[in-house]
Amino acid sequence: MDSINIKKLAKELNLSTSTVSRAFRGSSDINKATKERVLSLANELNYEPNHHASNLREKKSNTIAVIVPEIANNFFSQAINGIERVAREKGYHILIYLTDDDFQKEMSFISNLQSGRVDGIVMSVSGEANNHDYLNKLKKKKIPLVFFDRVYDDIDTAKVTSNDYESSYSATEHLIMNGCRKIAYLVVNKSHSIGKMRMKGYIDALSANKLGYHDDLIIDCSNDLEQNKKIIRQAIKKHKPDGIFASVERLALATYQVCSAEQVQIPEDIKIISFSSLEIAGLLNPSLSTITQPAWEMGTAAANLLFKAIQADGQNINDQVVCKSEIIERRSSSRSV
Amino acid sequence: MDSINIKKLAKELNLSTSTVSRAFRGSSDINKATKERVLSLANELNYEPNHHASNLREKKSNTIAVIVPEIANNFFSQAINGIERVAREKGYHILIYLTDDDFQKEMSFISNLQSGRVDGIVMSVSGEANNHDYLNKLKKKKIPLVFFDRVYDDIDTAKVTSNDYESSYSATEHLIMNGCRKIAYLVVNKSHSIGKMRMKGYIDALSANKLGYHDDLIIDCSNDLEQNKKIIRQAIKKHKPDGIFASVERLALATYQVCSAEQVQIPEDIKIISFSSLEIAGLLNPSLSTITQPAWEMGTAAANLLFKAIQADGQNINDQVVCKSEIIERRSSSRSV
DNA sequence: CTGTTAGCGCATTCAG
DNA sequence: CTGAATGCGCTAACAG
Numbered sequence: 029m030d031s032i033n034i035k036k037l038a039k040e041l042n043l044s045t046s047t048v049s050r051a052f053r054g055s056s057d058i059n060k061a062t063k064e065r066v067l068s069l070a071n072e073l074n075y076e077p078n079h080h081a082s083n084l085r086e087k088k089s090n091t092i093a094v095i096v097p098e099i100a101n102n103f104f105s106q107a108i109n110g111i112e113r114v115a116r117e118k119g120y121h122i123l124i125y126l127t128d129d130d131f132q133k134e135m136s137f138i139s140n141l142q143s144g145r146v147d148g149i150v151m152s153v154s155g156e157a158n159n160h161d162y163l164n165k166l167k168k169k170k171i172p173l174v175f176f177d178r179v180y181d182d183i184d185t186a187k188v189t190s191n192d193y194e195s196s197y198s199a200t201e202h203l204i205m206n207g208c209r210k211i212a213y214l215v216v217n218k219s220h221s222i223g224k225m226r227m228k229g230y231i232d233a234l235s236a237n238k239l240g241y242h243d244d245l246i247i248d249c250s251n252d253l254e255q256n257k258k259i260i261r262q263a264i265k266k267h268k269p270d271g272i273f274a275s276v277e278r279l280a281l282a283t284y285q286v287c288s289a290e291q292v293q294i295p296e297d298i299k300i301i302s303f304s305s306l307e308i309a310g311l312l313n314p315s316l317s318t319i320t321q322p323a324w325e326m327g328t329a330a331a332n333l334l335f336k337a338i339q340a341d342g343q344n345i346n347d348q349v350v351c352k353s354e355i356i357e358r359r360s361s362s363r364s365v
Numbered sequence: 366m367d368s369i370n371i372k373k374l375a376k377e378l379n380l381s382t383s384t385v386s387r388a389f390r391g392s393s394d395i396n397k398a399t400k401e402r403v404l405s406l407a408n409e410l411n412y413e414p415n416h417h418a419s420n421l422r423e424k425k426s427n428t429i430a431v432i433v434p435e436i437a438n439n440f441f442s443q444a445i446n447g448i449e450r451v452a453r454e455k456g457y458h459i460l461i462y463l464t465d466d467d468f469q470k471e472m473s474f475i476s477n478l479q480s481g482r483v484d485g486i487v488m489s490v491s492g493e494a495n496n497h498d499y500l501n502k503l504k505k506k507k508i509p510l511v512f513f514d515r516v517y518d519d520i521d522t523a524k525v526t527s528n529d530y531e532s533s534y535s536a537t538e539h540l541i542m543n544g545c546r547k548i549a550y551l552v553v554n555k556s557h558s559i560g561k562m563r564m565k566g567y568i569d570a571l572s573a574n575k576l577g578y579h580d581d582l583i584i585d586c587s588n589d590l591e592q593n594k595k596i597i598r599q600a601i602k603k604h605k606p607d608g609i610f611a612s613v614e615r616l617a618l619a620t621y622q623v624c625s626a627e628q629v630q631i632p633e634d635i636k637i638i639s640f641s642s643l644e645i646a647g648l649l650n651p652s653l654s655t656i657t658q659p660a661w662e663m664g665t666a667a668a669n670l671l672f673k674a675i676q677a678d679g680q681n682i683n684d685q686v687v688c689k690s691e692i693i694e695r696r697s698s699s700r701s702v
Numbered sequence: 703c704t705g706t707t708a709g710c711g712c713a714t715t716c717a718g
Numbered sequence: 719c720t721g722a723a724t725g726c727g728c729t730a731a732c733a734g
Contacts, residue, residue: 031506033727044705049729059703074502076480080421081727084710089417091460100446105437112436112463121482123428124461126449143413144711145458165411169368284648306645311621313650370711381721386713396719418711421726481727 032075041069052077088147091121092334095137095151097129097178102277102305103323104152107176110327111150118335120147129251131155135162141171147342148172148334153180156219170342176330177321179221186333188349190321192222195353196229199301199319200273202355204237206363208271208299212245212263214279226275226303245269249279256282261290264298271361274302280316299361303353315358322351369412378406389414425484428458429671432474432488434466434515439614439642440660441489444513447664448487455672457484466588468492472499479506484679485671489515493556507679513667514658516558523670525686527658529559532690533566536638536656537610539692541574543700545608545636549582549600551616563612563640582606586616593619598627601635608698611639617653636698640690652695659688 038045043062050058051066069075083089094111096104108124115122123146127133134154139162141149148171160180166173176188203211213230217223227246234241247263249256260283263269274280280302287294294300294314301317309316329349337345375382380399387395388403406412420426431448433441445461452459460483464470471491476499478486485508497517503510513525540548550567554560564583571578584600586593597620600606611617617639624631631637631651638654646653666686674682 034729035727045727046706046729047704049727050704053729057703062703074479074505076477078421078727079480079482080417080426081710082729084415084417084421084712085727085729087710098446099436099449100439100442102437105442108461109435109437109463112461116463122461124445124449124459126446126453140413142411143416145416168411281645281648284645288648308618308621308649311618311625311650312645312648313652315650371713372711382712383714383722384720387720390713394719399719415711418726419713421728422711422713424726 032073033078034075037066037070037073037075040073041066049077083144087144089121089145090119091123091146092331092338093123093125093137093141093146093149093151095125095127095134095149097127097152097154099124099126102307103177103321106305106323107152107327107330110324110329111331112327114328114331114335120335127154129154131158138162138166142166142169146171148174148338150174150176150330150334152176152178154178156180156217156221167344170344172334172337172342172344174330174334174337176326177222181221184346186330186337186345186347186349188326188330188333188351189222190326190351190353192225192353193229195303195319195355196226196273196275197233198229198355199317200230200233201237202317202357203271203273203299203301203361204233204239206295206299206361208269209239210245210267210269211239211271211273212247212267212269214247214249214260214272214274214276214283216249216251216276216279218246218248223275230273249282251278253278253282257286261286264290264292270298272298272300274300274304277302277304277306280304284312284316294360295362296364301355301357301361309356310358312360314360317358317361318356319353320356321353326351369410370415371412374403374407374410374412377410378403386414420481424481426482427456428460428483429668429675430460430462430474430478430483430486430488432462432464432471432486434464434489434491436461436463439644440514440658443642443660444489444664444667447661447666448668449664451665451668451672457672464491466491468495475499475503478508479503483508485509485511485675487511487513487667487671489513490517491515493517493554493558504681507681509671509674509679509681511667511671511674513663514559518558521681521683523667523674523682523684523686525663525667525670525688526559527663527688527690529562529690530566532640532656532692533563533610533612534570535566535692536654537567537570538574539654539694540608540610540636540638540698541570541576543632543636543698545606546576547582547604547606548576548608548610549584549604549606551584551586551597551609551611551613551620553586553588553613553616555583555585560612567610586619588615590615590619594623598623601627601629606635608636609638611637611641614639614641614643617641621649621653631697632699633701638692638694638698646693647695649697651697654695654698655693656690657693658690663688 038048051063125137174186304318309318375385388400462474511523641655646655
């Protein structure tokens with residue numbers, strides 16, 4: 029009754045459904061006048077071709093999935109912004125999935141996405157130390173997959189990362205140059221590909237500068253703010269580092285809070301540099317030195333790779349794109365006077 | 366060939382497609398043993414029921430759309446987080462649409478969503494001073510709509526907002542109590558429902574305190590940082606306000622940058638308070654006094670209203686939920702000593 | 703340029 | 719408890 033479909037529209041116009049359908053597809057095989065007649069009535073009756081029907085018929089969804097650990101996070105929201113930009117240009121829709129860093133959720137999302145709901149997936153992964161076989165099923169279904177930022181090294185697919193090793197190395201050297209001799213490394217998950225690369229840069233920079241590294245100074249944190257503050261407070265009290273390298277933004281912020289509460293002066297008592305996509309790092313007290321990944325660009329790069337694969341009929345590709353992070357030195361790591 | 370469907374699965378099991386289908390639906394009308402046989406083979410063959418086919422058949426999509434002006438924004442990303450939480454619990458999928466505050470895009474998204482792609486829409490609107498008739502078409506299609514934060518007053522639908530008027534009033538009074546006599550109001554779009562409410566709170570608080578308001582102190586800004594800095598710099602130089610009330614986070618941050626560049630001391634020379642969802646407002650230099658909306662709660666509230674409508678068979682509802690913002694006084698607005 | 707026909711994959715009557 | 723048959727709304731041959 030209230031629901032309009034192609035049949036009714038056709039009857040109304042004394043046309044066949046195929047002609048009506050043609051009016052909506054790019055198909056040039058149609059008289060211009062009738063096409064306009066169709067579109068005009070369609071517009072009037074507020075008709076839009078049913079998405080499920082055409083997708084069922086065409087075996088494609090014009091939709092991609094974006095799977096990320098979290099969204100209330102500057103890096104990811106900026107990256108999604110970039111992905112959106114590319115997808116929208118191609119007329120694609122975007123489904124968002126948040127894993128909360130829960131590997132189970134990731135698996136369940138992926139498994140559900142085998143249903144033809146999407147033509148491709150962009151993902152920043154969650155559970156490193158696991159079996160990633162479930163991802164190979166996607167290949168069989170010709171659903172291309174592109175990793176960005178956090179990747180699984182053992183899966184052969186397109187990846188967009190940043191030059192984490194080099195940035196870590198440089199950031200660590202920067203601290204050393206500015207006088208640090210005992211630099212702690214704050215990490216959330218050492219087994220993540222990213223955690224590993226960043227840590228390696230840190231360690232190599234230490235030994236290149238004859239500082240060596242101590243297990244004690246690798247501080248394992250979590251995703252919980254209060255817990256992190258506690259861990260960091262203890263680490264600072266116990267080991268008295270003169271420099272802190274935070275591998276993740278939230279750990280630098282937790283450190284700021286701890287230092288402020290404990291009256292530890294930044295950068296006089298302790299210098300800090302951190303991976304961070306915070307746009308207002310310069311407004312913090314003191315301004316925070318950052319290694320900033322090009323989040324938006326990484327998003328667009330990942331999306332572009334995905335569409336390349338989609339247009340290649342779902343053939344998975346394995347391009348590897350590495351984007352350069354920028355190190356911005358601010359007061360938190362400046363040389364004490 | 367490689368694509369598995371219900372028919373092949375049925376043949377493989379020597380069953381009819383209907384039986385296989387029943388195994389996947391809640392339907393109790395099936396032998397437990399056969400059900401397990403089906404599910405087990407399905408799992409092995411990596412079969413997932415085709416989403417478009419079942420949605421076409423069932424006339425529902427298990428998907429909702431979230432339309433917001435932007436995503437790289439603390440308020441919206443936290444709100445989306447809340448929406449996601451509720452939707453995921455219900456087994457729903459989430460499509461994201463970013464309008465970039467462009468009314469044309471908003472209209473085009475909405476029109477496209479008539480295609481049965483979604484069962485409902487949560488939206489924070491973009492173009493106030495326009496004709497909103499296109500939204501009424503959704504009702505005819507029984508696609509419920511819930512506004513949150515930014516709403517159209519002339520559309521009769523469910524809305525989740527925060528107590529903007531009261532918070533603005535209190536925030537303004539707070540500045541007055543702390544000694545401000547000449548308070549500028551920074552706004553992005555005066556015609557937005559929100560812009561209006563917040564401004565009204567500001568104006569009423571001024572007059573209640575016998576300060577009256579001057580057109581000159583209502584500073585119209587944009588979404589472009591550099592432009593805003595210019596506007597704010599000029600306003601400060603010309604009118605020398607001793608207080609600034611930013612109706613939107615980004616304007617407060619622009620003000621910080623201007624003050625820092627121009628050597629204007631906060632809070633000594635000028636006090637600032639702002640609507641903001643920045644979690645680290647306390648770490649800024651100086652720490653920023655904020656009016657913080659319960660973004661996550663607003664998201665969950667909106668999603669809950671939407672599902673209420675969806676479960677009522679798409680009957681639009683018009684519940685009005687008002688969430689309370691929290692005013693957090695920090696150093697940026699503190700009384701000078 | 704247009705109409706006829708068939709079928710995408712699944713869920714649901716209706717029989718049995 | 720299971721199977722056969724029908725159609726959700728649309729598109730793409732294939733004729734004409």
